Amino acid sequence: AQSVSQHNHHVILSEAASLELGCNYSYGGTVNLFWYVQYPGQHLQLLLKYFSGDPLVKGIKGFEAEFIKSKFSFNLRKPSVQWSDTAEYFCAVNDNTNSGKSTFGDGTTLTVKP
């Protein structure tokens, strides 16, 4: 069974700092990768996704992620965070077995101090 590991449980940054959240997965085959964000009191929203092609994908709100197949990683980055980026971030993986099933990492809580 596949698993998803997010190394950082809680990250605290000041505004304008750069962000990188780690995500590693265990599945060895073809995967689809996602980052979701959950702002306080709101629903989960898709930030970005990777299916194939350019391993550097850009999402909403200035976020980007890089798929490195050799490292089984899909790290999320943002060059300059804002207070409004305070949220829970989840990495998720579909193992492309047509099940539609996504496996989520444990999440990273990002707190941005104004």
Next chain:
Amino acid sequence: DTEVTQTPKHLVMGMTNKKSLKCEQHMGHRAMYWYKQKAKKPPELMFVYSYEKLSINESVPSRFSPECPNSSLLNLHLHALQPEDSALYLCASSQTLKKTGGYTFGSGTRLTVV
């Protein structure tokens, strides 16, 4: 606002009650999902429906009973729940099982079992 609508937003029920959660989407998606999320934890898959047929049941206790009456609606019937079933219940949809493109989540129903 999300394109997946869940009602009610909050529900308090006793252990002997019967209640239902409702989920509706009008995006033409043919795959719908129920997830359960405890505080500060990732969503855990419960059920997957594909073209109105149950595709995956993640060994969920029978006190949870899903129903998909048509391509736009997904219900979760609850009966004789336990306090540990208190959680945020999330509905999600995707284009199909194969073409997920990432989920669109509803805002969830926050369930408290007393």
